[in-house]
Amino acid sequence: MPQKSVNLPQKANPVLVKQANLFADLPTKLIEDFQQEFQLNEWHKGDYINSDVLTKRFFVVIDGQLEIKQSNPETGREATLDMLYAGDCFDLMVLFDDQPHDVIISPLTTVKLLSVKLSTMRHWLWTYPEFNQQFMPYLAKKMREKEQQASSLILHDVPTRLSRIILDHINKIKFYSGAKEAEHHYHLVNGLNDEVLARMAGSVRQVINKQLQLWKKEDTLDKKRNQLIIKDLEALEKEAKFTQALPNEPLAKS
Missing domain, CATH: 2.60.120.10 (Jelly Rolls)
Structure with missing residues (x-):
């Protein structure tokens, strides 16, 4: 109730x-x-x-x-x-x-x-x-x-739409928990399960899950329940086909 x-x-x-x-x-x-x-x-x-x-x-x-x-x-x-x-x-x-x-x-x-x-x-x-x-x-x-x-719904395919949604979420909610020296390698996305991502991308849960599993296999991200850990932000940005870097672009190594 x-x-x-x-x-x-x-x-x-x-x-x-x-x-x-x-x-x-x-x-x-x-x-x-x-x-x-x-x-x-x-x-x-x-x-x-x-x-x-x-x-x-x-x-x-x-x-x-x-x-x-x-x-x-x-x-x-x-x-x-x-x-x-x-x-x-x-x-x-x-x-x-x-x-x-x-x-x-x-x-x-x-x-x-x-x-x-x-x-x-x-x-x-x-x-x-x-x-x-x-x-x-x-x-x-x-x-x-x-x-x-x-x-985006009209002009782009699901991988592009989904990558843009994840990157936009990262840009709005910046949260990291882990070793300070590895901070620029990982970006944590909480609260967006497959169903929510499907609603945002104009798709269905099965298609979203398949794409996330592909990115997991390619080591672009890790997926745990309602949590995504972005391991290769550059690969996700390339998938999103952005023409300019996002404000939360990874810091350059010294």
Whole structure:
């Protein structure tokens, strides 16, 4: 039976608000004013989050990982619309058109969020130019991501799409556990099992698993349950057919 989402009773403090990239560079006085309107929420993996909440509040992820998806009720097939990480906010569509958004909100980990009334968020955007200047580049970034996602589904095969998804995840969640001297050799990807990767790549689990096993055989990565350890980032970037190096390109050996 699905669990209910949990709203923590305390209000957000200025330090917490400043953790969100969207607000980090705002004047201190403005952050202090904003934080009085924020509520701190915590959702857990497996929680049922009614999408109606998106018509009432605007959310900013400050920790954890969240999947936004849709499903076909006739076939049961699901597709990932967006993968949200710390610093991301949602729902942009409802914010601008004030219409319901029929989506499935699926926390992949324990997720901590700041939330504010939609009307308050709109008021901030129209009233404070310094906040608008912070928000517009984020909006443009999300639009570019959607453009790339759509073009990738049409123009590229599964290995290319899958490699790009993994590299994008690494770029957003940088985490390494192991010997310091080997840090630039390994990149850890948590929380993306075969089914999630299939939804993101517009494919099916069996095809994704076959490709991951091939990369494992080629020593490009190691696969353990819901964890991928990237061992050859250069090979993955070559598969992705990127025209320029990613920000998290491996450090050169000294």
